[in-house]
Amino acid sequence: MKKILVIASLFFFGIVANAQKKNAKVSLEVDGICGMCKKRIETAALKTKGVKFASWNVKTHKLSLILDERKTSVENVQKSVAAVGHDSKGFIATDEAYDSVHPCCKYRDEEIIENHAGELKKQKKK
Amino acid sequence: MKKYIVGILMLLPFLSFSQQELKGMIMDKTNPKDNLGVFGANVYWLNTTVGATTDEKGWFKIPYKSSYKKLVVSFIGYKTDTINITSLKPIHHFITDQSTLDEVSVSVKKKATQKSFLQTTNVFTVNSDELLKAACCNLAESFETNPSIDVNFSDALTGTKQIQMLGLKSPYLLISQENIPSIRGAAQVFGLTFTPGTWVESIQITKGAGSVINGFESISGQINAELVKPLTDNKLFVNAYGSLGGRLELNTHFNQKVSNKWSTGLYVHGNYRGEKFDRNNDNFLDNPLAEQINIMNRWQYIDAEKGWVSFINFRYMDDAKQTGEIDFNPLTDKGTTNAWGSEIKTKRFDTSLKLGYVFPELPFQSFGFQLAYSNHKQDSYFGLRDYNIKHQSVYSNLLFNSIIGDTRNKFTTGINFTYDVYDELVNITDYSRKENSFGGFFEYAFDNLDDFSFTAGLRLDTHNLLGTFVTPRFHMRYAPWEKGVFRASIGQGRKAANIFAENQQLFASSRQIDVQSTGGKIYGLDPEVAWNYGVSYLQGFNLFDKKGDITLDFYRTDFQNQVVVDWENPQEIAFYNLEGESYANSFQAEVNYNIAKYFNMRLAYKYYDIETDYQSGKAIKPLTPNHRFFANVSYETIKDEEIEGHWKFDLTYNLIGEQRLPNTSTNPIQYQLSEYSNSYSLLNAQVTKVFSNKFEVYVGGENLTNYKQENPILANDDPFGANFDTTIVYAPIFGQMFYGGLRFKIN
Numbered sequence: 001m002k003k004i005l006v007i008a009s010l011f012f013f014g015i016v017a018n019a020q021k022k023n024a025k026v027s028l029e030v031d032g033i034c035g036m037c038k039k040r041i042e043t044a045a046l047k048t049k050g051v052k053f054a055s056w057n058v059k060t061h062k063l064s065l066i067l068d069e070r071k072t073s074v075e076n077v078q079k080s081v082a083a084v085g086h087d088s089k090g091f092i093a094t095d096e097a098y099d100s101v102h103p104c105c106k107y108r109d110e111e112i113i114e115n116h117a118g119e120l121k122k123q124k125k126k
Numbered sequence: 127m128k129k130y131i132v133g134i135l136m137l138l139p140f141l142s143f144s145q146q147e148l149k150g151m152i153m154d155k156t157n158p159k160d161n162l163g164v165f166g167a168n169v170y171w172l173n174t175t176v177g178a179t180t181d182e183k184g185w186f187k188i189p190y191k192s193s194y195k196k197l198v199v200s201f202i203g204y205k206t207d208t209i210n211i212t213s214l215k216p217i218h219h220f221i222t223d224q225s226t227l228d229e230v231s232v233s234v235k236k237k238a239t240q241k242s243f244l245q246t247t248n249v250f251t252v253n254s255d256e257l258l259k260a261a262c263c264n265l266a267e268s269f270e271t272n273p274s275i276d277v278n279f280s281d282a283l284t285g286t287k288q289i290q291m292l293g294l295k296s297p298y299l300l301i302s303q304e305n306i307p308s309i310r311g312a313a314q315v316f317g318l319t320f321t322p323g324t325w326v327e328s329i330q331i332t333k334g335a336g337s338v339i340n341g342f343e344s345i346s347g348q349i350n351a352e353l354v355k356p357l358t359d360n361k362l363f364v365n366a367y368g369s370l371g372g373r374l375e376l377n378t379h380f381n382q383k384v385s386n387k388w389s390t391g392l393y394v395h396g397n398y399r400g401e402k403f404d405r406n407n408d409n410f411l412d413n414p415l416a417e418q419i420n421i422m423n424r425w426q427y428i429d430a431e432k433g434w435v436s437f438i439n440f441r442y443m444d445d446a447k448q449t450g451e452i453d454f455n456p457l458t459d460k461g462t463t464n465a466w467g468s469e470i471k472t473k474r475f476d477t478s479l480k481l482g483y484v485f486p487e488l489p490f491q492s493f494g495f496q497l498a499y500s501n502h503k504q505d506s507y508f509g510l511r512d513y514n515i516k517h518q519s520v521y522s523n524l525l526f527n528s529i530i531g532d533t534r535n536k537f538t539t540g541i542n543f544t545y546d547v548y549d550e551l552v553n554i555t556d557y558s559r560k561e562n563s564f565g566g567f568f569e570y571a572f573d574n575l576d577d578f579s580f581t582a583g584l585r586l587d588t589h590n591l592l593g594t595f596v597t598p599r600f601h602m603r604y605a606p607w608e609k610g611v612f613r614a615s616i617g618q619g620r621k622a623a624n625i626f627a628e629n630q631q632l633f634a635s636s637r638q639i640d641v642q643s644t645g646g647k648i649y650g651l652d653p654e655v656a657w658n659y660g661v662s663y664l665q666g667f668n669l670f671d672k673k674g675d676i677t678l679d680f681y682r683t684d685f686q687n688q689v690v691v692d693w694e695n696p697q698e699i700a701f702y703n704l705e706g707e708s709y710a711n712s713f714q715a716e717v718n719y720n721i722a723k724y725f726n727m728r729l730a731y732k733y734y735d736i737e738t739d740y741q742s743g744k745a746i747k748p749l750t751p752n753h754r755f756f757a758n759v760s761y762e763t764i765k766d767e768e769i770e771g772h773w774k775f776d777l778t779y780n781l782i783g784e785q786r787l788p789n790t791s792t793n794p795i796q797y798q799l800s801e802y803s804n805s806y807s808l809l810n811a812q813v814t815k816v817f818s819n820k821f822e823v824y825v826g827g828e829n830l831t832n833y834k835q836e837n838p839i840l841a842n843d844d845p846f847g848a849n850f851d852t853t854i855v856y857a858p859i860f861g862q863m864f865y866g867g868l869r870f871k872i873n
Binding site: 023038054059062 | 165168170178182200202488489529531532533534
């Protein structure tokens, strides 16, 4: 009985591991700061083969994706996003790539974060 | 003091433990077809760092404390909204497209007319603010503050306003309501006046070739009116209007949420004019006596969880007009030569069903289905001529939206079916016919998410009278630099001319009707086919720290075949197929500028060059000004954060150039008109006092300079004689007209 269960569960795990979804929903955190970053991140994500849909949230820094797991993986998307200068967990953009982003988007810079926070405040006041 | 601090500190843990959550859903107002939630929108409490993001269905959950009063909703490319939250009831909120690529923009008052920097087609949206600039009674009058559209009078009797775009009349425009073609066939002349102004939520105007999705009929452009929706319209709305021209109106809206998923709205409109005016002493009424009752009931269904959305509409309208000589009494004078008079009675019933489904797992994939039925019956007589038409119409379309690879490549494909039954009687000649068409379409849209996009569409239709044909349409957009957008479009359209329904004013004249049959299938004539090409350039700018934009566009419509309406012989009206060329060129320059906060200006200049080969030779299209200059300024004394007690001022000026008049040189001398009309100016103004967000009052005046056309009715002294003609109208007849009204709403 035990044996059967073990085999069954192994079998089941195997299926899970192999279940490559055509329309997998994934979300991950990508560092950025403003609407321009959003456009840059989403475009880079979409241009990755196999990614069908991408939406990055300015406030939560969450990148929501729908991708075809048979053609690509989240790591590939992270690579493309890092290539245009945006960090995500385990994929830090090279200095070269980071330097290519617009000066206002230097999300690693405290001062610029402050500035954007200020703008957000300004927005709220209106 | 210390006690207080301790007290507050004691409270803090409680606050953090009371895990209350506010739930809600964010939807896209500009896309009501699939308003199924916006994925990735941000919500946060004002002046806090507490935030959340909407999931792919547009739902969010956000921690709630009673101290949080204002919830901010923001999404890139959309207007940032702040919502007052008073309870934990789940909220439904629509966000509106900002149509500009401004990054972290300090939120500004949205412009009443928005030109899009992102859309591939040359489309602009007129929202309800713009529609309030001139208290319009109906859809036909709601374009008064819009330079792209010309509003002309159709004749000297009925007071009906007709619209033109790119120099072509409404039959060449596709006019739809919520993407269902509505002003067609028998409804052509009066149809626009049958939609009350208060029912209109927004209007999208597309210049040039339209999309293939809505059919093959649009030639010079498309006008789509979105009506108010039960879920978003005011709970109660009352509008009363009265004019010194004797017109009274009452509009009431009632909207009610029936359940979580269903909402319903009841909209009732009535108008009445019982007073007789003859200010120009030509013995004819300047405006018709009229009464109309118009009732619409809408049901809206939204199930965001499962991805379904639906609208069901019912509408009934009954309209009666009487016009003609002052002393005409229909009971005793109808069908006699005692006095000349006319009555036009229209009854119309419409019903439609819309169904949309967005795949919950795939926010970019959806189905849409539309089915509409209308029954339009007009019984009328003009002097001794009778004109009766009944038009029943079925329209349906099924479409599927999805992507190829990723969301940069979208496509829409589907099928349409239309069925029209006309029972038409001109005096004693029966022109009844049936038309049906079946077609399929495919439209591919590419967007590189940056500076380039295009849309290419193709239709194949088979029509029992027009045959089988292909309709191509292509649009592109290129943004070479910041805030600059270049657009181009090309497309073909075709239609069957409803010669009598589209030119009804001919009956109120002594002109003989001459239809020169060439063996075609509709009135013996061949269908109209035209190509439309256009280019447009939009540039946004900042001058003295204020925003503005300038638009230049040029469009050309080239008829390959046309049903020419020939007014050049004053004793007759002839219809025949085009021999030779017929084209309409239109150039427009428009500048919008925000002079100061809440002080906006719009200037436009338009040039038309429209010529047709008539049988009597090539001539400029009659009753169309070659030049038109337009200016509109609007000012509001609004204070920040405060809506109470402010004023709105609006002023619209039109300079209308000279117009060629149809040839009258063969008439007796007293019935001859000059070759060209004079140019003239029109000035309209309106003042609105907003007492609160519930109540406002407005007064206004049209045609303040009191310009009137002299002698709008030829041979008014002998209406049953050979020279009677009410069709040559190029200017207002009534002169100055003052009006006032109020609006009361409860949200």
